[in-house]
Amino acid sequence: MAELKGWRDIPIGGMILEAGNAVEYPTGTWRAFRPVFGEAKCIHCFTCWLYCPDSSILVDPENEKMLGFDLEHCKGCGICASVCPVNAKVRREAGEELARDDPRLCIRMVEEGKFQE
Amino acid sequence: MSKFEALTGNDAVATAMRQINPDVVAAYPITPQTSTVQKFSEFVADGLVDTEFVTVESEHSAMSACVGASxxxxRVMTATSANGLALMWEIVYIAASNRLPIVMSLVNRALSAPINIHCDHSDVMGMRDSGWIILFSENAQEAYDNIIQAVRIAEHPDVLLPVAVCQDGFITSHGMERVEIYEDEDVRAFIGEYRPQWSILDVDHPKTYGPLDFYDYYYEHKRQQVEAMKNAHRVIQEVAEEFNRKFNRNYGLFEAYRLDDAEVAVVVVNSTAGTAKVVVDQLRAEGLKVGLLKPRVFRPFPAKELVDALRHLKAVAVMDRSISFGSMGNAGPLFLELAAAMALHGVHIPMADYVFGLGGRDILPSEIESVYRDMLRAAETGQVERMVTYLSVRE
Incomplete structure (x- = not known):
């Protein structure tokens, strides 16, 4: 965390005078659920990248690959998991609801407290 | 050359707005402010101003549009009254906290309920902690002059706060008076061109207004607002001095009327000060040493200057056109703050509050005279009979 400035040294009214400095705000500390890859294989469709409100999907544009999650900034909102077309097609029994951390999913949302490397 | 016109308070303000030629005006009609923006919309329709006039569906939207435009x-202006101001509430604070120099003509009217369209000061007194600069005007001339000065005060780089200019609903807003209107060029030269330091429309240098601000910085931004208010105290006087020189007027933090050699005084804002001056003259003719203090600037509250102007007196009455319900003695806001200022500056003289004129009830010279006579008695005995009197209410 950067050293906090006094009231004389910051722009008035909470204004942000430079563009693109959200990257300096580590919003990953807010996270309660962590996106984790599961068994279903990523098809690199970039849908999660398109929808992520925090630009926290790491991609390799040259090779058109989805690489993973920027956990410094990911707030754990789970939008990536909910828009993932692979998640939607994971096989399930009729009427079965998959838990959000089901190991069969492509993008799983795992409770931070239960997460193990 | 300036010229004298017969104008209502609202027309005088609309004329000032025409001369100021703001970039954006967003307002919603509400009595007794309505004729201000009605008149101004005629100026827009006649092509006399370049203003983008935004007709909104509520006062909440009016102030929101002002915030966005500012x-x-x-350069942004609006006008409202009472319940309209109340509906703006959320955005009133946001305008001040985002440090946006919006100028508002606030035509004072009683807040509901019961519903009432006539004058008292319950509307403005509710916004006294919102971070707006608040100026009062005795008559149409002062409303006109204050609106012009408000632009300069609000936009001063050391201030950057919104300003509300008050006048009494109907009494001033709809009463026709002789008003000196200055040359358009002179007004425009006085206010100058607004050169904002930042703009959200500057696509080459994008800025963010009003982002999330937590426990790590919110407090520092509030401290900045305190500094802006401190600076406003100085800037209001500097702007007044320049205005006085240019237009031959006599504005300051307050007006003292026959106060120097007075023994007792009344403190009252807006139109009632005019009535009180007549009473002062009548009592002076009887040889009684009475005076008047009419605050012009309520926010920032010029405590030290007010105390210094009053410290030689033997008794002081404050007349409040609103009640701070449940406050000490159920008194009015002006009394509460002035009494605190006097005590904290070590001036201990008899003081009493006279609440009057709620919901537009007339205040008669004979009633103001009774206040002076109460104070003359208090000056002799060294104490007031009651701390708070509700003048002319029926028992």
Missing amino acids: AAGA
Whole structure:
């Protein structure tokens, strides 16, 4: 965390005078659920990248690959998991609801407290 | 050359707005402010101003449009009264906290309920902690002059706060008076061109207004607002001095009327000060040493200057056109703050509050005279009979 400035040294009214400095705000500390890859294989469709409100999907544009999650900034909102077309097609029994951390999913949302490397 | 016109308070303000030629005006009709923006919309329709006049569906939207336009770097004005101001509430604070120099003509009217369209000061007194600069005007001339000065005060780089200019609903807003209207060029030269430091429309240098601000910085931004208010105390006087020189007027933090050699005084804002001056003259003719203090600037509250102007007196009455319900003695806000200022500056003289004129009830010279006679008695005995009197209410 950067050293906090006094009231004389910051722009008035909470204004942000430079563009693109959200990257300096580590919003990953807010996270309660962590996106984790599961068994279903990523098809690199970039849908999660398109929808992520925090630009926290790491991609390799040259090779058109989805690489993973920027956990410094990911707030754990789970939008990536909910828009993932692979998640939607994971096989399930009729009427079965998959838990959000089901190991069969492509993008799983795992409770931070239960997460193990 | 300036010229004298017969104008209502609202027309005088609309005329000032025409001369100021703001970039954006967003307002919603509400009595008794309505004729201000009605008149101004005629100026827009006649092509006399370049203003983008935004007709909104509520006062909440009016102030929101003002905030957006001001953040974009526009010179912005609005007008409202009572319940309209109350509906703006959320955005009133946001305008001040985002440091947007919006100028509002606030035509004072009683807040509901019961519903009432006539004058008292319950509307403005509710916004006294919102971070707006608040000026009072005795008559149409002062409303006109204050609106012009408000632009300069609000936009001063050391201030950057919104300003509300008050006048009494109907009494001033709809009463026709002789008003000196200055040359358009002179007014425009006085206010100058607005050059905002930041604009959200500056696509080459994008800015963010009003982002999330937590426990790590919110407090520092509030401290900045305190500094802006401190600076406003100085800037209001500097702007007044320049205005006085240019237009031959006599504005300051307050007006003292026959106060120097007075023994007792009344403190009252807006139109009632005019009535009180007549009473002062009548009592002076009887040889009684009475005076008047009419605050012009209520926010920032010029405590030290007010105390210094009053410290030689033997008794002081404050007349409040609103009640701070449940406050000490159920008194009015002006009394509460002035009494605190006097005590904290070590001036201990008899003081009493006279609440009057709620919901537009007339205040008669004979009633103001009774206040002076109460104070003359208090000056002799060294104490007031009651701390708070509700003048002319029926028992």
